[in-house]
Amino acid sequence: MRDIDSKTITDAVIGYCEPETDERLKYLLTHGLAHLHNFIREVRPTHAEWRAVIDKLTRAGSITTDERNEFVLFSDVLGVSSLVDMLNSDPSATAASVLGPFHIHDAPELKVGGDLIRGNPGEQVVVSGHVRDAGGKPVAGVTMDLWQTAENGLYSNQDPNQPDYNLRATMNLGPDGRYLFTTVKPAPYTVPDDGPVGDLLRATGRRAWRPAHFHVIVRADGYKPIVTELFLSDDPYLDRDAVFGVRKSLVVEYRPRHSIEGLPSDLEARSRMKIPFSVIDYDFVLVREKR
Ligand SMILES: [Fe+2]
The missing domain is CATH 1.10.287 (Helix Hairpins)
Structure with missing residues (x-):
């Protein structure tokens, strides 16, 4: 040729x-x-410009490890990860959002009503809701993976001062599809910006901040799993998420409470909640896996 x-x-x-x-x-x-x-x-592109692209990719490869993947970060900050999420989402199901790099498999099981606070400082939160199908019926046999940052904006696997699996849990729900737990308010954080992704953000005047969020994976046999995040309605970075993970439907009302009155009786930390605390109520929708 x-x-x-x-x-x-x-x-x-x-x-x-x-x-x-x-x-x-x-x-x-x-x-x-x-x-x-x-x-x-x-x-x-000129030769110099194309060489600069290759140099950035080379550097991305050289700093990528099991704990940090610069290519995933490129995909995230360029909106490609979110676009793939959107195109693979079922419009009847809860919207998907980025998985992020901090998920760990096999987090310890937390029973419905259990407590993740366990000495973590910060504003305490009661999080609850149901997992339903597209017709509004409870889904049985749901497993939820939950993970979030501590008050300092770090995940347990980034911070040697946090115990293993801090603020992480696997929750197996009953036939009513109800979930419930107590935790602390997660914090906004910056994505790693000391590599070529950071260079790109700075060159375009962008910030590396992500709004605070709870990461959730919801799965049940016969249903399409959902990987998503819940964002807090009072977060200052909701409209400036570096990785474009926010969806209107995933922003949850964050309501302050001044009494434990009305909290469910099976909430393990009910009597030791630090007042004021906040409550979040959010229902997830799963759709059947296509055969
Ligand atoms: Fe995250």
Whole structure:
């Protein structure tokens, strides 16, 4: 193949796919490459500009570890992670939001009504609600994964001063799909900005802040799992989330309470709540997995 130019090179590269190439891979490559080549033709980067792109990616690779993935962060701050979430979400289900890098599998089980506060400083919160199907009926057999930052804006796996699995739990719900626990208010935090992603944020005048949030994964047999986040209605960064994770439907009303009157009797920390505390009530909706 020697007779190629700036117009025919796209077809030439695509033409290298042998017939045994997986159909979906071929589709993704063909379309991805066409967009990439068209982008290059359109913006005509100089050699120095393209080298700068390669240098950023090289640096992203060199600082990526099991605990920190700069490529995921690029995907997040460029809005691609959220776009993939949106396109794979069922409109009848609770909106999805970014998983983030701080989830740990197999967090200790917390029973419904259990307490995550366990000596953590900060404003105390009662979080409750139900998991329902698209028709409003409770879903049985739900497991929830819960994780959040402490008052200092750090997750337990970022902060040597927090006990293992601090502010993390797995909760198995009963047939009524009801969940309930006490915790402390999470804090806004910045995504890591000491790598090429940080360079990009600074070069575009952006901030690395994320509004405070509770991370939740909701799953049940036969239903499409939901990976999402709940945001607090009084957070100053709701409209400036560095990773575009906020959805209107995921912003929850954060209501102060001055008495334990009316709190459920199965709330383990009921009698030791620090007044004033706040309550959050939010229902999740799962939809059936398509067969
Ligand atoms: Fe997070």
